[in-house]
Amino acid sequence: MDQxxxxxxxQLRTxxxxxxxxxAHTITLMCDxxxxxxxxxSDVVEVLAERRVVVGGIGSPAVSEFIGxxxxxxxxxxxxxxxxKLAEALNxxxxxxxxxxxxQQLKVEAARACKAADLCSDLPVDVAELVTDEWVGKQEALGWTAALNLLxxxxxxxxxxxxxxxxxxxxxxxxVYVWGLHEGAMNLTGCLDVLDARYLDAAVDRVADxxxxxxxxxxxxxxRAKxxxxxxxxxxxxxxxQQAAQPGLTDPDPDQAPSAPGAQRHDPHCLGALCGTITTPLANLRPRLELAVHVHTDAVGRLTGSARIDKAGHITTALLAQLLPDVAVTVQPVIDLAEVPAEDRYVPSVRLRKALMLTLDHEVFxxxxxxxxxxxxxxxxxxxxGQRHQTRIGNLAPLTRRTHRAKTAQAWRVRQPSPGKLNWTSPLGFAYEVTTSGTRMLRPLYPPSRASYDTGSRQPTHGTPQARDR
Structure with missing residues (x-):
């Protein structure tokens, strides 16, 4: 073999x-x-004061609600x-x-250790320790799946x-859950009864054939996917x-009405649950689905660019054209975001809320x-x-309740220099710019000291930026 x-x-092994x-060190530092x-x-309403919460399960210490x-x-x-990740580490x-x-001694990888702790979460502590003690000595020789099956x-x-x-x-x-969009296709995951899962698998195979x-x-x-x-x-x-079981049955076409009376619709010698006929146009039997599809005006009529499907993501307009012919489409008026007026009320109107959801479809944190x-x-x-025009797209942002609390308590500071662009500063002084395109970490306002590690010890020595007094 070549030297x-x-x-x-x-080098790869190293x-x-x-x-x-x-x-392993990351988990240790997260806990620290x-x-x-x-x-x-200071000067914060008492109800907004920082709370200490337990996130790592029984035996874990309470930590700041804002650490996440x-x-x-x-x-x-x-x-x-x-x-x-923090809950796993503390647990x-x-x-x-x-x-x-x-x-920490590298006898078991961090991800395996966290997964093992999670799988043992329902065991009493002493029983869990005995189980993992036996498992650690055997798991290193096994792949991920085999190691977890052993556990x-x-x-x-x-x-x-x-x-x-x-x-x-x-x-x-x-x-059962439908989620994500990857180049024109979505994911399907779920958890079924064992028999239901096997029946579904058999039905999918049958229709696929x-x-x-x-x-x-x-x-x-x-x-099978189709x-x-x-x-x-x-x-x-x-x-x-039915058509497969009765060769004489007309091929089903979801866009055509049933054949005229007297036409050959089924095999008279067929026996069983699949005998019979469909008497309603199949297009009328489709479930109703309300789905907003957004395309740029430049793409209309030319099949260029992309289309955004609410709760799904972006697909090409070429694929959109392939999907629409068999679908009844209802065209809704377009909301021009630039024309949505500011409001003087505290709670946004339905129109303003809808416009904001079209502008910012995810939390801007x-x-x-x-x-x-x-x-x-x-x-x-x-x-x-008393001040006018405060409720507007450029002064609103969708936030989770915890982020909202952290911002209202001024633990996190935020500015919105333009609609859809928020600049956040954390309690430790780290700054982030968040837009609809993603997050960019800016330079820390309080740069942390250079970290140094003693690789021979179990605990690292490191510098930590000090929390800013509010």
Missing amino acids: EARQTAE VDELRRFAE LAEQYQVHY LELAGLLRCPPIVAAS LRHRHPRLFAAM KRLIVEADPARAADKERRRRAERG ILAAHQPGQSKSAL ALGVLANPAYALALL PYSHKRAAGLDLDHTQPFTP
């Missing part, structure tokens, strides 16, 4: 060890910062993700100290009654299944991806009774 390749491989060290963090400010917002900026992730450190120590087995064996109770609770959380005759060249996975969409229209799905619908509409500059 240069060996050196490169050794970098991977550094990654494991950095991830959360336990040190305290917002200081600070971590979101530092870790460049949405606040809800930062809060989840690991305080409820599973031996597992936490194994992570799940150990958990069930440690407390079968508790495992059965978890199964009952899990079934109570069943659901029928569609294969009409769509040659499509992969099996693409046909089949699930067909099952969302029960009448159309039934017509396809560093790295947040929380959808704006249902959030507080906060005045960036506090509302002063």
Whole structure:
């Protein structure tokens, strides 16, 4: 083997060890910062004073309710993700100290340790420690899935009654979710009963096989995806299944009325649940879906640019043209945001709220991806009774309740120099510019001192910017 390749491989192995060290250190530092963090400010209404909350489970210390917002900026992730990471870190450190120590000693990767602590959350502390002690010594030789399957087995064996109770609770959380947009396609995830899931899988396979005759060249996975969409229209799905079971039945066309009376509609010798006919135009049986689609005026008639679909994302106008022919479309008046007048009332009108939702469809806070619908509409500059034109697009922003509290309490400071552009400053002095295009971290107003680490010890030595007195 070439010596240069060996050196490169050794460098890769070294970098991977550094990654494991950095991830373990990140969890340690998050815990340290959360336990040190305290917002200081004065002249604040008592009800808005900083609260201490427990986010890491039983045994974890109470921390500032605003620490998640600070971590979101530092870790460049949405606040809800930062809060989840902190909860995992604190739970690991305080409820599973031996597992936490194994992570610091690099016997188990940080992500595995956090996942293991989460899986053991329903076990008593002493039982959880025994389970993870046995697991740590065996998991390193296993891949991610195999390691977690081993842990799940150990958990069930440690407390079968508790495992059965978890199964009952899990079934109570069943659901199906449609989310995200990736190049013209959306994700579908869910949790079903075991038998329902297998029935669905079989039904999808059955319809996919029928569609294969009409769509040659499509992969099996693409046909299964289309089949699930067909099952969302029960009448159309039934017509396809009937046609496949009864060769004499006219091919179903969702845009055509049934054949004239007397036409061949079914095989008279057919027996079973799939015999019969559809007597209503299938287009009339589609479920009604209200969906706003936004296109730029330059794209109209030319199929260029992109189209934004509410609660889905952006697709090309070319794909939009392919999707619309079989869909009844209702055109709604366009809201010209520049023409939406300012208001003197405190609560925005329905028209102004709708215009703001079109302008800012997500919370305008560093790295947040929380959808704006249902959030507080906060005045960036506090509302002063008697002053005119305060309630307007350029002085409103959708915020979650926690962010709203942090801003109202002046723990976080914000300016809105232009509509849809907010400049935030955290309690530790870190500054962020947030627009509809994303978040940009500005230079810290109070630069943290250079961090130094003693890689031979379990605890890092580091400088920490001091919280600003309010």
